[in-house]
Amino acid sequence: MARVLIVGGGIAGDTLAVYLERDGWEVVVTEIAPALRAGGQTVDLRGDSAEVLDELGLLEQARKRLIPQRGAAWIVADGRRLAEMPVTAFDGQGLVSSEELLRTDLARLIHDAAGPGVIRRFGETVTALRDSGSRVTAEFRSGDAEDFDLVVGADGAHSRVRALRFGPEENYRRPLGLAHAWFTLEEEPATPKLDGWFLLCNVPGRRALEARPGHPGQQEIGLTFAADTLPPRDDREAQFALLEQIFADAGWRAREFLDAARKAPDFALDTYDQVHMPAWHDDRVVLVGDSAWCASPLSGLGTALALRGAAELTTALRAANAPADPAGIPAALAAFESAMRPRITSAQQLPPGRVAAVAPESMLGIRVNAWIMRAVQTRLARPLVARAMAGTEHHRPAQTP
Template sequence: MRAVICGAGIAGLALAERLHNVLGWEVVVLEKASGPRTEGHLVDFFGPGDDAAEAMGMLPWLEELRYPVSEAAFLDDHGEPRARLRYDAFARPLGGRLLSIMRPDLELVLRERLSFAVGLRFGVGPARIDQSPHGVRVALTDGSTLDADLLVGADGVHSTVRALVFGDEGRYVRHLGYHTAAFTFDDPKAHAELGDRFCLTDTLGRRMGLYALRDGRVAAFAVHRATDPRLPDDPRAALHHEYGSLGWLVPRELASCPPPARIYYDQVAQAVLRSWSRGRVVLVGDACQAVSLVVAQGASLAVAGAYVLADQLAVARRIEDALAGYERLWRPVVARRQCAARRIARWFVPETPRQQRLRRAALHLAGLPGAGRIAGAGLVGGQRPPLRRLAAVPAMPRMPDMPDITRGEASPLS
């Protein structure tokens, strides 16, 4: 069997690993970007994705690249804390299984674990998709074509595969009323002040977050209210306009903001479709299940969703049955997380002083003894049922041509 996966992000790489290394499929991964993604923000990885990563043997690699965040601190314009929330308040209900990792580092782990037999092609994507009862033909942007038994759209919330097969993006992407950005810069003084904290501004309608990276750089994360889903032509200018009046370290951060090409900037949105597959074409990851950054589980759901899809392809007799089984099992999990994200969006970025006071009070209560269970339950509420009830493929030994960190071969840890 042969699969073409469009998108070399978290979901696409996780699915490629399972299809080739476990099911023995021939796999080609296409990525329209010219190279691996270097921009991105810190993600909290837990829940069903953590279960899938453990079954795939990934956890030791993720542990090596994690960031030991001690707390989230909400600061005023003078850098004084208005509220604090220790990460162990969330980790305890999860049995300590909560890790923070940069999104590009998570993709690096997945990419390095691919067998060398998996074709990984950058700078090319789908231009036309034609289906027959027995397969899919994909015409690519470089003029070549690929034939496959299955085509997977793992190319994000602005999926080209989804647009070509299911229709215009406007029918499926739900803008939640915010824009977000992420970038890195050099500032030794800010790096020392941040330490192992994830520091955020305690502000209305917008939030800027900073955290220190292990290479001495500082990473910035921003989210602000934006009723117009259209993205600005110049994201750097947009950030100066939205955050230029804030205090603390923000003015220095904006002064060090890189050129637009090195800034990740997008709308905060969800993908909502009536069906995730059509014939031999299926969507996975943010292309069909984007929950938005406010719910803190997009990376986890991407890995777990890919795991469930591969599992169904392993046990079903027909590809069409596998795609239907994947959606039947996984859609309820995604729907719950999307609902939670819509419900808490205003708490994430309060718009009124009253909402701001309520958030501070909630953060204070979450830090009290015994309240961590409640806070953690709210964070992971949509992960049930556990992954073991949705998938049956066991963890498999590493393929012989894959990097092995125990033998000192090339890996993200070297």
């Protein structure tokens, strides 16, 4: 039986594991975290996501986990609302939709769909990849080494497989100039309630505080600010110190959020980057998801592209008659790349002003942004915007904080 190693048990990796196990592959998934990684804000269930989940027979279960939302509202530090966009805007195609669920719930759903044939190794990763004849030898952190017919790097934006096979991250990373911390806040009796609204509080100096609905009794918090580089990912104290320095005087619920960040088990901080690579495959090694093409959360499409990428890779492997005939795998990887490339090129083209609008520099910029959000919903502008959105499905920013 042909063997595939999937490095990274996130959305792309686990989706691929489900597909390939069903196709008769022997599947090994190594995930660096000690268990399935929880965390993340809402992800969009429209478009590619719904199609792929439907194909896997998971759409109805995903729909049962939708988060009730009423819309997005832009506020200022004293809590005043400058603009609102309800979920009904643009026939449900606006910034926030009624078809969103938490990334945690989606990751769990896909993870649980894998059968007993998927071998999972948590707390494990690859340290080297060597071509040996028509197979690839993977060396693991544990010291073991095994041969595989196919190795898939689904290990996210800071991919180890990419670094091992295609070169250092700096060669492919394009920072967008913003960083984002996200975590879950446990509501207490005194916590201001969101009532289904995703609240975005812009503060001069390119800062934004965000609170969106999560599971009952929880809120999903985001802190966005201008930065291209951050303290090391394993230095939590330096990360919290940076957030204190940037947000301590921001007003609104900044103090509450900074305290909650320290307590949150799912706290994460990263830059908003894109990953641009001239090729995602090399012989029998291929990248899928953020490792290959991260479009950044500002595209609103990270999850949809991860799901679609896993589906397209499966289609290409089936067409090459793998796993029955592993000889066709390299050609299948080339076919996968040709099928995915146009979609990724389109998704990575953020609309003009997209990055600046997330965190304007001045109060004037904040007011202009809010005015635009109101103006696009007026009766005069609505048909034009709706038409533009219909033509650029890839640019829907529903997943963005």
